Amino acid sequence: xxxxxxxxxxxxxxxxxxxxxxxxxxxxxxxxxxxxxxxxxxxxxxxxxxxxxxxxxxxxxxxxxxxxxxxxxxxxxxxxxxxxxxxxxxxxxxxxxxxxxxxxxxxxxxxxxx
Amino acid sequence: xxxxxxxxxxxxxxxxxxxxxxxxxxxxxxxxxxxxxxxxxxxxxxxxxxxxxxxxxxxxxxxxxxxxxxxxxxxxxxxxxxxxxxxxxxxxxxxxxxxxxxxxxxxxxxxxxx
Numbered sequence: 001x002x003x004x005x006x007x008x009x010x011x012x013x014x015x016x017x018x019x020x021x022x023x024x025x026x027x028x029x030x031x032x033x034x035x036x037x038x039x040x041x042x043x044x045x046x047x048x049x050x051x052x053x054x055x056x057x058x059x060x061x062x063x064x065x066x067x068x069x070x071x072x073x074x075x076x077x078x079x080x081x082x083x084x085x086x087x088x089x090x091x092x093x094x095x096x097x098x099x100x101x102x103x104x105x106x107x108x109x110x111x112x113x114x
Numbered sequence: 115x116x117x118x119x120x121x122x123x124x125x126x127x128x129x130x131x132x133x134x135x136x137x138x139x140x141x142x143x144x145x146x147x148x149x150x151x152x153x154x155x156x157x158x159x160x161x162x163x164x165x166x167x168x169x170x171x172x173x174x175x176x177x178x179x180x181x182x183x184x185x186x187x188x189x190x191x192x193x194x195x196x197x198x199x200x201x202x203x204x205x206x207x208x209x210x211x212x213x214x215x216x217x218x219x220x221x222x223x224x225x226x227x228x
Contacts, residue, residue, distance in 0.1 A: 004156075035216055043203060045157070045219035052214055091156050095213070100145070100170060102217055104156030 004105035012111045013082050021077040021108045023092030031097035034075040039089040087112045118220035120206050126226045134192045135223045139208030146189050149205040196227045
């Protein structure tokens with residue numbers, strides 16, 4: 001079974017609009033962490049934001065925020081005021097406690113339209 | 115902090131040849147990871163080191179693959195008798211090893227086996 005599911009293979013968004021990238025996960029471990037990465041065409045994976053399963057508040061980092069709904073097992077990334085430079089692949093990933101592996105989803109390709 | 119460095123950026127080799135990739139992690143990071151990414155997929159875990167000890171290997175890592183981190187600093191990933199199915203992006207990452215620590219990735223080595 002997929003541990004991380006990203007159901008949007010591609011999205012097109014007008015510049016300056018907000019965008020939500022979906023991520024659902026599957027785990028029976030009560031302690032886990034969720035990560036979002038950006039991968040531009042250059043190939044480097046860039047860390048964006050982290051949410052711990054016990055964190056009481058949704059994580060925010062600049063224009064990035066995480067809409068964490070624990071009961072639904074979803075961790076959607078919200079990018080506010082999108083910019084042309086936001087065009088990239090975005091990956092959701094999870095690490096369960098006691099496990100070093102980050103398990104990634106298949107990603108969403110975001111294209112910002114001027 | 116110079117980031118994670120990987121060499122070479124690109125490698126084209128003929129089937130059956132051996133190849134070796136190098137990764138230099140962020141200096142204060144004790145954990146080093148290797149991932150493989152094929153087109154349209156998220157990165158898949160291969161193996162990781164804590165200092166010089168290789169602590170986990172994925173079943174994806176066949177006997178033709180070997181990774182070392184001899185002095186707990188840089189790491190090498192060798193693929194012997196390459197096959198066309200080995201063509202992929204090989205990503206190296208490092209982290210501080212805390213549960214909430216993100217992985218910091220290099221730019222990757224793109225391997226093409228002809």
